[in-house]
Amino acid sequence: MHSERQPVRVVIVDDEELVRMALRLVIDGEPDLSVVAEAADGNAAIAVVDEHRPDVVLMDVRMPVRDGLSATRELLARAEPPRVLMLTTFDSDDLVLGALQAGALGFVLKDTRPAQILDAVRTVADGEPVLSPAAAARVIAAATGPRSAHVRDVSREAAREKLSALTERERETARAIADGLGNPEIARRLCISIATVKAHTGNLFAKLAVENRVQIALLVRDAEQ
Template structure:
């Protein structure tokens, strides 16, 4: 069994300790370093070459967004899983747009955190449906940066490249559904859902499911 090497980044020592206890209890996961801010996170990544960085977004000094951008600009970077309390939605969005593969809430039950780490380590997004809906709501509210960046006409233009089934899949993603739920809604197999989502990434030139959902919401404005 290959061990997934993890760096935990959070300015709260108790949070780091709790996460370490959760992660170290799994035979295939190992915490190789901890960091209390973005600069320390970058140093830890350079020294330990982890597979996954569990990254807080709001920290004194260098925040998680800036650190995520620098880490992901490196050759063969680790996967980044954002950690948040949702008092900093814009930073979470920025981290996802920078290439982070997903996010978990700090009060997420331990088994779900473990699942998210494993999912991200395999190169797949780990986005909680409930958390995704909250980020989308923050991003598409009046005066938000995402609203300023993307007009309704541009979103509709990009979505027009999709087939009807791909568009149905995109709408289901925007509703926060996971692959099994999408398969049930559209009466198709999970393998077909994965194929449609792969097409969405390619046709819409997006990197994660949140970006798909934002385009759908922008098109509906």
């Protein structure tokens, strides 16, 4: 748990001062999180990150001067990059996929509940990806696209066969991942510890032969289509 070590250092990047202020109030109210700096555009974000070396950058996508996707690409090309969580009011497919392709570990919408944003910051700080439910749904839709009935049938049977090898708890964890939940939220939904969630997730990676959570979500989606 982060409370057992130094607080996670966070930089907030958003061109709206009121948004930055609200996020700072929410984040600084947590004992395991601390806002160390703010920036209003992508260029300023790079300078601030170089100065403060945060653990997590909460990065707006659309900003004047330089957008968040461009700044994220530059930051993640560094030798010791921070973890980036993209934050936006927009939820179009190109932005979600663009953020992930830029190397961001997470993507949440600005109307996400504060508790979920805090969970997302913690999850990304632990080096694990997280998508809001809306973003997860769009990634899945964009990744699969229109398919013929035959292809859907084949994909459904293959996915169901893979998922049949899971325990009930592992299937519940996979369903929660497909819903876009981070580890703390999954732990609360299933009434288990975060360590147990991580163990189940590791089992999912091994049993399903996948490399990330989006692939788990895709399998769940295919099985249910």
